[in-house]
Amino acid sequence: MSWDEALAALADGEPGAIAKGAGIDLWDLLKEEIVKPDLMVSLLNIPGAKDIAKSDNTLVIGSMATLQMIADHTDVIQVAPSLAQAAGSAASPAIRNAATLAGNLCQRPRCGYFRSLLHPCLRKGGGRCFAQDGHHQNHAIFDTEGCIATSASSLGPVLVALEAMVSVRGPGGASRTLPVEKLFLMASQNPTREVDLRTGELLERVSIPLAGTINAYHKVRARDGFDWPMVEVAVGVRIDSRGIITSGRVVLGAVAMVPWRAFETEKLLLNTKLTNDVIRKGADVAAAGARPLRDNRHKVDIVRSAVRETLEKVRRIVDGAL
């Protein structure tokens, strides 16, 4: 099956057709009866869909590449070690061997209320967010007015930090390319969808610019191994020959429905060297604008700690590069 054949099959099956990668999240959703498709179209065997290849100025990863393939790939480890690390530390070995890049980006949130058919919540088109005054220890700290579930994608923040682009294939072979940052939808933008894919569109591949970005990733989770992060941080910076940051992104995961850019930190880092003072200040402002809930103020503390850890990792790489 080709991409266009898959798209045609999905179009034929409308409404009620759904694309399937490894099906890791999809099986959960089926069991929970959150989705009830009439037709599932597997994309796993599309030729080339799992390929990872370096061209002149980009590293291209097919959307059906598994997390383990990404974690183990020499070019990924060389160009985007933060991506290899995020892919290699997500979920469990069994899941990493099956779960795909597209599935990681497009998976639905893990909020216990969203996952319970018995709770008609905002994200399922219902009238209220049960987490607002329920259990929300690991929910959002940004954009917390409506649905407060968080994005479950660990690769999202890393790809945003790396300024990656995503290629989307539409009906009739029409393609569009957009920054990964634009793929994700804020809860306040759209409470029922997490990614900006239209009906009949499929995520075909992701391209990472080979721009010499120094990048690092850090994840904080309550249970070391097979656990969702409480906070994760991806950083990508470019430095000049003196070690001064000329551009950079600091992106937080598990704190909102989108990979959340810590703009205050990014501003603070610009045109500086990563001194202790800069790292501390950068960490302190990373959660600027956070609106934590009754029971998740700890995530603000953890953001500070995690950003500091990540920037220290970056500094170690910078020190090694100079």
Added chain:
Amino acid sequence: MTERTLELGPAGHTVKVGWKDAPLDVEVWDGQVVLHQVGKPTRRIDAHHKVSGMSRYTTDIRLPGMLYGTIVRSPHPSAEIREIDDAGALTMPGVRGIHRLASKGDIVRFEGQEILAIAADSLHQAQDAARAVKVTYAVLPHVAELEQAMRDDSPVVYGKTSGVPGKNSLPVQGNVRGPATGGRRFAPTGDVSQAIVDAKVRVDLTFRTAVQTHSCLEPHGSVVRVTEDGGFEIWTSTQSIASVVSDVAREFSLQKSQVRVHCDYIGGGFGSKFGAGIYTMAAAHLARITKRPVRIVLDRRAEHLVGGNRPSSLQKVKLGASEDGTLTALEVRVWGSAGVGTGAGAASPYFTIYQCANRRSFEYDVFTNAGPAAAFRAPGHPQGVFALEGAMDQLSQKLGMDPIEVRLRNDPHPTRRLQWDIARKHADWDRLRKMWPARVGDIVRGIGAASSVWYNVVELGVGATVEVYRDGGVVVLSAVQDIGGGIRTVLAQVVAEVFGLQAEQISVKIGDSVWPIGPGSGGSKTTASLTPAVHQAAIVARKKLAAAVAHSLSVPAEDLRFHEGRVVDKAGEILTDFRSAAAKMRAEKIVGHGERTDDMPGISAAKEEPLRALATTIGGVQIAQVAVNIGTGVVTVEKIVAVHDCGRVMNPLQAASQVRGGVIQGIGYALFEERLLDKTTGRMLNPNLESYKIPTIANAPEIDVHFVDVYSGLNSTGAMGLGEPATVPTAAAIANAVFHATGIHPAELPMTPERLLKTWRDGGLLSE
């Protein structure tokens, strides 16, 4: 009858104890006996079967013509059933039968309560039919949380018209039943109020623990077939085959001989798999209705909702001590919720570890709209020890004394005193306790300790058969089940010991109710209850064998000895090997039967404390080393030193595994495990193993296990229990290590980053 001298007590510290009127024919393994198989590190005889997938668990059973059953459950935590309409479901494809488990007008009191069971050709057909059942509910107010249920304005789980569970006549006020204030074992002593006033040093503290679900990897389930005599043959995952036989015989008015129960392997029980359970009964009813075998296995969601749990607790603890650290006052008030059930007390360890002249307890069961608790690995103890030992460490801090020193001042148990010496040495306690807390970056290290306690629980009346075949085969038969501790291997070791053979030469057949009744595996009593019976059966068989072959060997039967695979005479002269000797039997096989009868006087005959305590109480201590990240609230357990006793250690390899399992489960209780009920709907939010977090092997630290052999003489093999004491002190030791690292005792389990960071923020630790 004769007078005999036994060497009893902890290894290295034994004493000679006289035993008057000792029966001549009883062989007692005390501290002087030399054993070759028992006590030797022996690989699990079914290890290969387990790791290669050859072991058949209940979930693997598929019978010809078998139907798949599923159970329709209430989605509401509190409601009246107005109507059950299953007519449509019954006509759906593949559906063969429906059995009602509730009726119109019934009140459901927890999410997941059973409404009816459906059997169909496939599981998916059964599930489709379940979705088509229409149950109309009138939703009633519910209460999900312990402290909410204690308030006067809370909805009441059991109204006036419906029976509150529990047999005794404790007062019930709203949802609160109690207090229970003692009973025989925990009777109040002295004048606690005055002793607290008089104490030089005192603490008054509050602790909380969450509900922990058993989370057995193999869910509860049964496959049931109607037999030709109108009874049942049942394959089930149970920790008591005998209890399943009894329950089903009673439910269907059958003879016990008409109910045959198999359980070859269990994928975890922890106390939640006693009795037939509603799923087995439903499968049996459906098997009768459909005249086909029926399989019902719970899914993970149901496991969490109805599979049992460890009750929550709220504990208010007062301790008073004199300046030298001697406890003078001890009081605990415990409120706990076992959901719609009872049994949430946690006061036992407050009475069984330390000496204290003035002591009292008040235990309350608080009803909530949640699935009933079940016995869970040392019921009441991990929560009780967490609070008691947390209070002891805070008392030690006020006294300015080392916490182990304070424990030694108040703990008379001879084994535990030895264990403290071993533990503090292997944990490098004296050095690290002074060197730490030490901070590197955000990581602060600490070390903490806690005591364990459990009891010598025994099930009498169980039996075993040992057969010797003419071809030299030796078989032991018992209807016991192996909950995971490795009783198969221990039975082989005991029989091998008696015949002078190797454990792997013994064939062990367990897990079938047609064989002699075995003990239930709960209370840490399997080995202590069964090995004496097997020991006796083997001796009887050996005597019969000796009698059967003595003539051919031209040696009197009483002079034959079985040693290292050979048969020797009194002088040690080798007569023949075991197999050749057996070949001289006339009968195809000889059979020896043994039963577990009364306990022997053993160490109880020592009369004086402290040794006498060994007759009833099992010790154990653990020391935890932790790394606390004060930036994230994440606690990493780096090492646990666990020193335990279980009478005679029958198989050190398996015993150490059991301790490791207990420690890892204790780490889950300490750091991760918590049933989350949504306040507004009363529904469980994490009925899975993704967000209900049990430890993975990545979370298992270095676990340094040591044993103190204790020769009790209480039964012929000297075995005592281990499964439960191994998990009792782990969470308490970890919490005390976090206390050492941060200066703030966590006071609430599990110690999640959210709770710790909040506690540290409130306590000023994060102000810098």
